[in-house]
Amino acid sequence: MQDHGHPSPLKRPFFTPGVIVLCLLALNGLVFLAGRFLFGFATVTNLNNQYPWGLWIAVDVAAGVALAAGGFTTAALGHVMHREEFHVIIRPALLTAMLGYTFVAVGVFSDIGRWYFIWHPLIMWNGSSALFEVGMCVMIYMSVLYIEFIPIVCERFIGRVNLPGPLSSLNRATEAVLRLVDRSLERSMFIFIIAGVVLSTLHQSSLGTLMVISASKMHPLWYSPIAPLLFLLSAISVGFPMVIVESLVASRSLKLQPEMDVLSKLGRMMPPLLGIYLGFKVGDMVIRETFVYLTDFNTASALFTLEVVAGVIIPIRMFLSPAVRKSPPLLFTAALLVVLGVLLSRINTFITAYTPPYATHSYFPSIGEISVTVGFVCLLMLAYRFVVLNFPVLTTQEGAPPPRTKYSLRRAAL
Amino acid sequence: MKTVHDRRNFLKTIAGIGAAGALAHPSEAQAVPQNVLSPHRKGVLVDTTVCVGCRNCEWACKVAHDLPAAPLESFKDRSVFASMRRMDHEALTVVNEYPNPRNPELPYDVKSQCMHCDKPACLSACIVGAFSKLESGAVVWDGDMCIGCRYCMAACPFQVPAFEYDRAIHPEIRKCDFCVDLQAKGELPACVNICPVEALTFGDRDDLLRTAHDRIRRSPERYVDHVYGEYEVGGTSWMYLGGKDFAELQFPMVGTNPAPGTTEAIQHGIFAYFVPPVALYALLGAIMWLTKDRKKEESE
Numbered sequence: 252m253q254d255h256g257h258p259s260p261l262k263r264p265f266f267t268p269g270v271i272v273l274c275l276l277a278l279n280g281l282v283f284l285a286g287r288f289l290f291g292f293a294t295v296t297n298l299n300n301q302y303p304w305g306l307w308i309a310v311d312v313a314a315g316v317a318l319a320a321g322g323f324t325t326a327a328l329g330h331v332m333h334r335e336e337f338h339v340i341i342r343p344a345l346l347t348a349m350l351g352y353t354f355v356a357v358g359v360f361s362d363i364g365r366w367y368f369i370w371h372p373l374i375m376w377n378g379s380s381a382l383f384e385v386g387m388c389v390m391i392y393m394s395v396l397y398i399e400f401i402p403i404v405c406e407r408f409i410g411r412v413n414l415p416g417p418l419s420s421l422n423r424a425t426e427a428v429l430r431l432v433d434r435s436l437e438r439s440m441f442i443f444i445i446a447g448v449v450l451s452t453l454h455q456s457s458l459g460t461l462m463v464i465s466a467s468k469m470h471p472l473w474y475s476p477i478a479p480l481l482f483l484l485s486a487i488s489v490g491f492p493m494v495i496v497e498s499l500v501a502s503r504s505l506k507l508q509p510e511m512d513v514l515s516k517l518g519r520m521m522p523p524l525l526g527i528y529l530g531f532k533v534g535d536m537v538i539r540e541t542f543v544y545l546t547d548f549n550t551a552s553a554l555f556t557l558e559v560v561a562g563v564i565i566p567i568r569m570f571l572s573p574a575v576r577k578s579p580p581l582l583f584t585a586a587l588l589v590v591l592g593v594l595l596s597r598i599n600t601f602i603t604a605y606t607p608p609y610a611t612h613s614y615f616p617s618i619g620e621i622s623v624t625v626g627f628v629c630l631l632m633l634a635y636r637f638v639v640l641n642f643p644v645l646t647t648q649e650g651a652p653p654p655r656t657k658y659s660l661r662r663a664a665l
Numbered sequence: 666m667k668t669v670h671d672r673r674n675f676l677k678t679i680a681g682i683g684a685a686g687a688l689a690h691p692s693e694a695q696a697v698p699q700n701v702l703s704p705h706r707k708g709v710l711v712d713t714t715v716c717v718g719c720r721n722c723e724w725a726c727k728v729a730h731d732l733p734a735a736p737l738e739s740f741k742d743r744s745v746f747a748s749m750r751r752m753d754h755e756a757l758t759v760v761n762e763y764p765n766p767r768n769p770e771l772p773y774d775v776k777s778q779c780m781h782c783d784k785p786a787c788l789s790a791c792i793v794g795a796f797s798k799l800e801s802g803a804v805v806w807d808g809d810m811c812i813g814c815r816y817c818m819a820a821c822p823f824q825v826p827a828f829e830y831d832r833a834i835h836p837e838i839r840k841c842d843f844c845v846d847l848q849a850k851g852e853l854p855a856c857v858n859i860c861p862v863e864a865l866t867f868g869d870r871d872d873l874l875r876t877a878h879d880r881i882r883r884s885p886e887r888y889v890d891h892v893y894g895e896y897e898v899g900g901t902s903w904m905y906l907g908g909k910d911f912a913e914l915q916f917p918m919v920g921t922n923p924a925p926g927t928t929e930a931i932q933h934g935i936f937a938y939f940v941p942p943v944a945l946y947a948l949l950g951a952i953m954w955l956t957k958d959r960k961k962e963e964s965e
Contacts, residue, residue: 293830300753300827303818331949333956364813364828364836371812377794378936379929382816386792445949449942453935464790464820464928467919476927479935607824608917609751 258342258643260407261505265640269504273629280626283619284361292364295619301607306616309601310624311358313458314594315351316389317486321497322348322396323451324490330444339510339646340517342403343501344494346644349396350634354627356393359386361623381460388454395447399440405433407642455486462600471541472555473604477531484528489593491517491524492566492586499583501639507647515576518585525567525589532559554595554603562592702783706802707848708870708902709857710877711776713914714887716864718746718762718774722856726758726778729844729855749915752777754827754839758856763914773907775914776856776865779804779825779841780894781902782924787817787826789925795838802870802902803843811838822898822919843902870902877906899923 287295298305325344329337360366372386412426413419459482466474475481495514502509536542545552569575569585576582602614616624639645720740727734732755746762758778765772781804788796788804795810796817806817806826813836818826829836844854852858857865866873877892893911894904898919907914935941 287833289833291829291831291833291836296830298830300751300818300830301824303815303828327949331953331956333953359814362814364815364832365811366813368810368812371793371810375793375795375810377789377791379789379925379932380792380794380816381928381932382790382792382814384932384936441950441953445946445953448949449946452945453942456935457932460928460931461816462819463931464786464925465822466924466927467822467917468819468824476931479931605819608822609749609824609915611749 258339258403258646260641260643261507261639261645261647263505263640265636267504270633270636273633277626277629277633280623280629283622284626286619287361287623288366295617295623297614297617297620301610301612302605302614304601304605305614306598306602306620306624307358307362309598310594311627312355312362313461313601314597315355315358316455316458317482317489317593317597318493318590319348319351319355320451320455320486320490321493322351322490323448324487325494326399326444327448330441331448336516337513340494340498340513342644342646343498343639344490345396345399346635346638347493347497349393349400350631350638352389352393352396353634354631355389358627359389381457381464384457385454385461388450388457392447392450392454395443395450398436398443399447402433402436402440403642403644405429405436409433451486452483456480456483458482459600462604465605468605468607470544470551470604470606471539472536472544472551473600475535475539477535478600481528481532481535484524484531485593485596488521488524488528489589491521492589495582495586496590499579499586501635501645504636505639505645507645509579510646511577511579511582514582518570518576518582521570521585521589522567525563525570529559529563529567532563551599551603554599558592558595558599561588562595563589566592701800702798702802703800704871705869706800706902707843707867708781708802708873708904709854710866710868710873710904710906712864712866712880712906713773713775714771714906714908715862716760716774716776717862718743718760718772719861720745720760721859721861722776722865723756723758723760725855725859726841727756729847730757730842732756752825752827752840754829754837757827757839757841761915763909765908767908773909773914774864775905775916777823778856778903779843780823780897781841781843782898783901784899784923784925786820786822786898786924789929790816790820792816799845801845801848803845803848804902805842805845806838806840808837813838820924822917822924824917870904873904877904880906896921899926 283295292298296305296307321344325337325341328334329341360369363369372383373390377383409426409429412422412429414422414425456479459478459480462469462474463476463478495517498514499509501507545556566585566588569581569588574581575585605614721737724734724737724740726732743762749761750756750759752759758776760774760776763773763775781798781802783798785796785798785804787806788794788798791811792814793810793812795807796804797807798804813828815826815828815838817838818824818828826838826840828838844852844856847854853867857867866876868876874892874895877895881888881890881892888906888908889910891911892904892906893916894901899922905911905916907916912918
């Protein structure tokens with residue numbers, strides 16, 4: 252049934268040699284994670300009183316949120332600005348964001364010492380805390396992402412509800428509920444879509460505010476009062492590259508035709524987006540005169556240069572070239588550089604830049620911390636594969652008429 | 666027909682959300698912890714030129730807080746001064762020793778503990794507001810609220826709060842609590858009480874500052890003309906006199922701006938009566954509504 256340009260579940264086996272490797276890495280991560288929950292942080296991590304935050308906050312949480320930005324940037328493009336030609340990438344970007352935020356939540360759950368109190372911020376408010384704002388926005392935005400995904404679940408099951416055994420008498424009732432949910436969401440979805448974009452701009456920027464309070468401990472290259480703006484701009488510019496990377500990896504792994512015309516259009520938007528980010532990043536450096544620190548040759552200056560040159564400047568040049576935008580491997584490289592650049596910028600802000608006054612040594616993540624982070628990434632990819640094999644997320648063929656209703660493709664299919 | 670209905674519905678919902686946002690702002694006022702500092706708030710003046718490094722305060726502190734403590738005699742061991750030590754979850758105060766260039770026989774000993782800032786970074790940072798600054802000066806932690814995120818540790822400019830990394834269930838943030846329980850009974854903090862040489866002076870912060878400047882004026886050769894904590898990060902309850910530059914005594918150079926200042930300005934700017942988020946919501950709503958026609962033209 253893949254004769255339309257509509258999203259549909261893919262008929263592929265779940266297990267392949269690559270998937271088995273992912274499963275093993277995920278399992279390895281879960282073993283170390285169990286160690287953390289059974290015996291405490293000291294057994295598994297290199298965290299201590301000098302370095303309270305490490306790899307899990309920098310990568311699982313801060314970078315995780317940034318790399319899930321594809322969800323709100325594509326929603327803004329496709330739904331808010333009504334650029335219909337980008338609709339094929341909205342569902343996969345939504346799925347990536349939904350799974351990304353889920354693992355951010357799991358990451359936070361693993362990193363806080365009293366995980367069973369994770370609900371405390373809901374009722375214990377501290378309006379002056381940037382972390383409180385991040386926590387609340389992430390919680391609400393994650394719910395919004397799940398709500399945005401409900402129509403896809405409805406589409407999968409409406410007309411096909413077939414509950415097992417004695418439950419089959421409830422088939423018709425379930426069907427009616429699904430239709431009701433689908434219809435009411437279709438009318439109200441714009442509320443959630445706009446809310447998703449607003450919530451994203453709020454917490455993407457507030458993640459940058461987190462380390463502003465640690466001013467005296469921060470390396471001047473990364474301490475900036477405009478850090479929230481830099482975080483927001485980098486999140487906006489990593490959204491589309493993340494969609495490009497994810498789309499090309501998925502089409503390779505699932506043996507689909509890559510959506511090159513849409514992806515190269517996304518690529519064409521990258522130079523201005525990255526350019527604005529670069530302008531503020533360099534302008535901030537010039538105004539605060541922190542460029543003097545680039546002349547000391549050390550880890551910090553090398554990583555800052557790498558973050559800006561390989562993560563921003565080289566990709567801008569690549570995205571400007573039509574030849575790069577037309578070639579899947581080159582487009583993939585350019586997008587991956589942006590993704591790795593933003594990942595590095597989060598690691599730099601939360602780890603490289605953090606120099607406590609009484610540090611006796613520097614922090615490097617333990618095998619356990621790295622295993623857990625790798626394990627979470629693998630679990631995310633496995634979940635992505637499971638969902639696209641079972642739900643209508645990916646569009647498998649071009650050339651079909653665009654769907655007539657905005658949020659549900661069901662009627663167009665009927 | 667349907668389009669008109671949709672648009673009216675759309676605008677109504679947007680207006681409703683705007684109104685809800687505008688009404689929601691009073692809750693923010695409650696969310697910000699109120700700190701009314703008493704003009705007679707207490708403090709301690711630490712004279713590092715008087716301290717002899719007997720470390721009795723370390724022992725008294727452990728006993729007062731029910732932490733595992735070795736016998737008092739064992740604290741006479743001066744070999745611990747060979748390397749710098751910091752507070753941890755079982756030691757809320759520690760003493761370090763630094764050479765005195767003018768008289769090698771009389772080294773400078775520096776007791777460290779929570780500084781009890783007037784504008785505490787931990788309090789501003791804490792996700793659930795588990796810290797409070799008491800009217801009397803102490804900064805205390807509420808163990809029933811804490812979720813163990815350790816943002817207070819990342820935020821503290823003096824690297825003070827410690828965490829129980831070896832405990833899987835109910836780990837605590839531990840730091841000096843200025844012996845609030847003893848103070849409530851009218852007693853001195855345990856460290857001040859045991860100090861045999863009166864290196865620690867407990868009293869009203871204003872009186873302590875007068876004493877400190879008085880001592881500097883009387884013996885300018887003994888002290889550097891700087892009371893550490895008078896203005897650092899907006900002022901602290903614990904203050905220090907030093908015989909040489911405070912940077913050489915490993916005090917962090919933190920400046921005089923309160924640590925939470927910039928963050929709170931940003932946070933309260935973004936959320937000024939929820940206007941910026943609501944305005945953004947309205948703007949996006951307007952764009953969505955205006956570009957609706959683009960979609961219709963394309964599909965027709």
